[in-house]
Amino acid sequence: MPRGNYPLQLLLAPLVAALAAGNAAVLKPSELAPHTSAVMARLIPRYLDTRAVKVVEGAVAETTELLTYPWDHIFYTGNGAVGRIVLEAAAKHLTPVTLELGGKSPVYVDETADVDAVASWLAWGKFLNAGQTCVAPDYLLAPQTVVDALVPALEKAVQRLYGEDPHLSPDYGRIVNDRHLARITDLIGSASGRIAIGGISDAKDRYIAPTVITGASLEDAVMREEIFGPVLPVVNVDDRDEAVQIINDRDKPRALYVFSTDEETHRIFTGETSSGGLVVNALVLHLSAGELPFGGVGASGMGAYHGEEGFRTFSHTKSVLTKLAKAPSLPFSLALPPFTAAKSRVLRTLLR
Known part of the structure; x- marks a missing residue:
């Protein structure tokens, strides 16, 4: 959701990062630039897979409706007053947000x-x-x-x-x-x-x-x-x-x-x-x-994008640990009750 000062760039730059990170996206162009919004609504479905990218045009009513859903991430560019509304709506679903706001x-x-x-x-x-x-x-x-x-x-x-x-x-x-x-x-x-x-x-x-x-x-x-x-x-x-x-x-x-x-x-x-x-x-x-x-930081925003940072913004770093099926379980068993002095000595030795 971008503000109207650079309506094309502020809509597409986050989209590039979101798609690069493997996401689908719903775009809400700025109603302050209606001609750009109309062009995006016409061209994006023509050139991008509509299963992955959707465009929703409109103003306050449509934005309010979009904010009721449990998104994986919300990216908003605009002023602080609307940024607070976005953040409050996201909090209901514990949705992470990136707020690109303004300030002085x-x-x-x-x-x-x-x-x-x-x-x-x-x-x-x-x-x-x-x-x-x-x-x-x-x-x-x-x-x-x-x-x-x-x-x-x-x-x-x-x-x-x-x-x-x-x-x-x-x-x-x-x-x-x-x-x-x-x-x-x-x-x-x-x-x-x-x-x-x-x-x-x-x-x-x-x-x-x-x-x-x-x-x-x-x-x-x-x-x-x-x-x-x-x-x-x-x-x-x-x-x-x-x-x-x-x-x-x-x-x-x-x-x-x-x-x-x-x-x-x-x-x-x-x-x-x-x-x-x-x-x-x-x-x-x-x-x-x-x-x-x-x-930004504080009242000027939260989160960041551009380049690799944009990829990270729309990604989740998931930790994956796989124990080999045939690997011995003895070290783990040392941490299980009953706790004994012998187990403690072995664990201390391993930790050192």
Whole structure:
């Protein structure tokens, strides 16, 4: 059951792992991408064995019905609210689950980082798919001197990718539906900071410009809720210790990004924070590394997949021990009552 931001990939990637591990599967495409759902419902039965793979289209009613059955495993990609519903339903049958959720993935940038390089990464990783990526940077933590240099560099980097007016760019995405557009514009409107870049929207076209809000407060809604859109709030911090404290005071993020050339900073963020993944001096790339497990922790999810980890997720490691029929049973008989001093001496000798 995927969310609607990458409806094809999020449906088929877990299916590949499930089939590789020898399972049959029921797929529930996202109702937020109805055209993709319809195409999958038409093509999958044409090319895959319908005895092994079924597609169920629908929305809340169909998902609720599916969750009543005692599955061997449930894999869900989406938000935490629905993730809790899935987990509660699975608990009734003691069904194991993999929850690929979202959350607020922070970026920390210190004075040693190359500002222009960071800006290029942010322009791509944050505004990719109009910010509708589960591991997109959700907010930025940096000292004021870094922010002062980074914001104009980021504005230029956005222009390099999407032109002077991203609304006219064929490469810049749109928000998935009207409800999410209204939610994101409300987050922008309620923020206490300054709109340093963007802030423009067009409801008819479901367009929100690449937006950066400086001086954001930790109490703002945009800093408390998962944004899942092209809005980057910036919070000033004095140093890495304050950044680590802010991160650790919140739910564990799906991803954590650190831009720094200082190895001690790398060590501190690796050892003193918890996140689904940690990337140093880049954004989002861990998603494409097939040898790395991909998943969240805490409120950002449970379990992982991709590559071998996906095979393991949809498998059960069953222990099998076979005693040869003609093998002597004497060693086992030593562990049976009645217990004697002689048996104890032999067992101690064997165990040594």
